[in-house]
Amino acid sequence: MEFVSEKIIDQVALSLEGSRGAYEEAVELLREEQPVVLAYLFNEELKIFTQGEKEYMLYLILVIWEAVKAVKPEGIPATSTDAFTAKEEKNWEILQAQKKRTFRDKLDAFFDQYPQEDLLAFVEDALVEDEEDDAVVTKEGREAVFIILKTVIDCWTKADESTSGTK
Numbered sequence: 001m002e003f004v005s006e007k008i009i010d011q012v013a014l015s016l017e018g019s020r021g022a023y024e025e026a027v028e029l030l031r032e033e034q035p036v037v038l039a040y041l042f043n044e045e046l047k048i049f050t051q052g053e054k055e056y057m058l059y060l061i062l063v064i065w066e067a068v069k070a071v072k073p074e075g076i077p078a079t080s081t082d083a084f085t086a087k088e089e090k091n092w093e094i095l096q097a098q099k100k101r102t103f104r105d106k107l108d109a110f111f112d113q114y115p116q117e118d119l120l121a122f123v124e125d126a127l128v129e130d131e132e133d134d135a136v137v138t139k140e141g142r143e144a145v146f147i148i149l150k151t152v153i154d155c156w157t158k159a160d161e162s163t164s165g166t167k
Contacts, residue, residue: 004116
């Protein structure tokens, strides 16, 4: 799959932020084309997240989705529940194997030979730069949000299948 560059990600983010209509249209298309991902985001089991965290994750998922579609004009196959769950479990295993202290240091293992590094960096930056007192994502929720978004990237780009992802 073609590389999703920071430039593409920034363009998508600006277009979604700049137009309420574009955002709403993207949500509707996501609902139609990726029902598993959207259903997962609003699953009852995710009560640990605040409404603000869920809305922020939705925005980040939309940016990822639109950016991947920009380089994959043939479309993104719908993600199955089984594929999502398997990739999510693998990502949790990688994270839990990390003995490092800081959030950012724990994420280093995910970048090792990862083919969609800019997408992953977008997610990391969205969570790390959001660390101020009025952060949308709580310190407790950051790891879980990262794992969900990394899993979405893996499902839509098959990125985890071309790298070991472990250190």
